[in-house]
Amino acid sequence: MSLLRAKIQDVFNEPGCEKNRGKDAKARKEGCSKPLTPGAAAGGCAFDGAKIVLQPITDVAHLIHAPLACEGNSWDNRGAASSGPALWRTSFTTDLTELDVVMGQGERKLFKAILEIKEAYGPPAIFVYPTCVTALIGDDIEAVCKRAAEKFGLAVVPVNSPGFVGSKNLGNKLAGETLLEHVIGTVEPDDAGPYDINILGEFNLSGEFWLVKPLLDRLGIRVRACIPGDARYVDIACAHRARAAMVACSTALINLARKMDERWDIPFFEGSFYGITDTSDALRNIAELLVKQGADPEILGRTELLIAEEEAIAWKKLAAYRPRLEGKRVLLNTGGVKSWSVVHALMEIGIEIVGTSVKKSTVEDKERVKQILKDDNHIFEQMAARELYTMLSEHKADILLSGGRTQFVALKAKTPWLDINQERQHPYAGYDGMVELVRQIDLAIQNPIWCQVREPAPWDCQPAVREELPRTKSETVTLHAVQEFSGTTAADFGEC
Template structure:
């Protein structure tokens, strides 16, 4: 437990974090994120964050040393995609019971589970995740993993991120520490070249990275490791021989990028593959870093030629949507890199941004938003559901882009909604991804269903009363009784 405490303090003291650098020594030890309230894990715990980062490594067996519910609540929590192995889609857990805890059988059960996975699936590695229960009862995960690795001649990696130590974001960083301590640098590749790069913080949601990788392939740039999206254990183990790196989501793995630069002199920059301009700029910066590390400068010319060609194709496709979307207002309720990269992407085609959330954004992310929007009036740290509903019901936005948790607010306000977070079904990265994003926004805004749901319901329309024939005294008395019961008079009846 003392080693875990030291690791957490090291992660909190992150020199590459602008927010952290501005604090004094005492404040820095308190951590980058707001501590969890006991019993309230909404938004994810540290275990959940570690699982998010490591589960997309597709050929590895991910074993949860915990009661069954811990695995059930964290499995498949991101829509990452794999181009090959499917082992990561299989759930493994030691399924501890009360009897195991009382009798001290946790470590024995963990060792047995590792052996069964090795014999049944023969994975290249097994990642073991302790959770709150197994960390509190004191199971020595590291010792069991070390013994199992020696016994079975198989890398068994302890991921020390039990849920109670902090937030999901802290778990992201602890997962990066596990890769640094036990995986990266453990294998020496025999094919290292001057055009090898790493992509960090890219999760390949809905296969997004597959829209970007062909562009790099055309430039002769090889992705040595994409961490974690569609990754393989061997590729990550060899990641220390890349010449440059691109950081896609700094809130998750900034510590991994910084320490790889310190240990293996791999320079990195933070960029985005959302939007035409940002995709082009990312390709330029990758090429420039490779040239600084010894690659042939001719790659710069080939990069500019590729950018010119791809931008022309993308803008030609987007031209059809310009008249339909120009002046449309978008509300972004997301965070992290998307809080500024998607803003920039949408503004390129004439869409107005009425607001963007910065709850999960870094200081650098917020500065980028200010530069793009020219002010910070459209930035909000957090907006309560009631405020979101009021904004949408008053038609201050034509569509909301957010995650699944707020979609029902938009639907209740009878406003189009599009999923921009990890549950999305469409890839939005790269040039083709930008076209797809605009296409989905156009489909959502101009869907004819919105004209129908905004019409008054038939039962809210009172039909006009037409006296074509004289009423009898009985009919008139009955009508007055009905009107009195309904709280109306004859003057209230009319067209809706």
């Protein structure tokens, strides 16, 4: 645990983070969030954050050393996609019980589980995750992993990020430290070239990166490792031989990017593949970094030709949507890189941004939002569900772009909603992704269902006044019985 504590303090002292650099020495040691209480961090703990970063490594077996619920609550927690292996979607856990804890059988059970996975699946590596229970009882997973690696002849990697040590974002960074300590640099490639790059913090949600990789292929740029989206263990092990890197999500892996730059001279920049302009800028920055690292300058000209060609195609496709969407108002309730990149992308086609959240965004992200919107009134740290509902029900926005947690707020307010977070079903990266995003927004706003749900319900209509006809005695008795049963009156039986 002392090693883990030292690693956490090192992650807190992150020179690559503007927010961290602005703190005094005491505040810097406390990190971005207070340690969490064991058992009270479900859905946002360090274990969950580490699993998010490492699970998309598709040919690795991910073994959770914990009671069954820890794996059951975190399995398949993001919509990452694989172009090959599916082992990462198989759930492995030691299923620790109370008896195992009392009898001290945790380490023995873990070693046996590693052996079973090796014999049944033969993966290139097994990642082992402790959680609150196994960390608190003192199971030495590092010793078990080391012994298993020596005996079985494969990489067994301890991912030391039990949930109680901190937030999900801390878990992201601890996962990066794990890759740096146990994986990256352990394999030497025999095909390293001047056009090799790494993409860090790209999760390939809904296959988004597959819309960007063909652009890099056309430029002769090889992605040595995309960490973690659609990654292979050997690719990450060889990532130290890349010549440049792009960070797509700095809040998750800025520490990994900085330390790879320090150790192996791999310069990096933070960019985005959301939106036409940002995608073009990302391609330019990649080409420029490669040239600075010794690549042939002719790649700069080829990059500009590719950008001109792809932008022309994308703008031609978007022209059909501009008359339908220009002036439409969008409320964006997300965070991180999407707080500015998606904003910029939507404004390019004339959509008005009435608000964007900057929760989980870095200082640099917030500055970009301010530069793009030029109005702090449209920026909010966090908006409560009640405030969100009020804003939508008063028709201050034509559509809400957010994650699944707030979709029901939009539906209650009878406002179109589109999933922009990790659970989404459509890829939005690159030039084609931007066209798809605009198409989905158009489909949501123009859907005829909204005209219907906004109409008054039949039972809310004023009943028509009509002349009462004489009733027989039996008809009167029946009507009174119906009214008594349903709580209605005779006036309620009019027409809308």
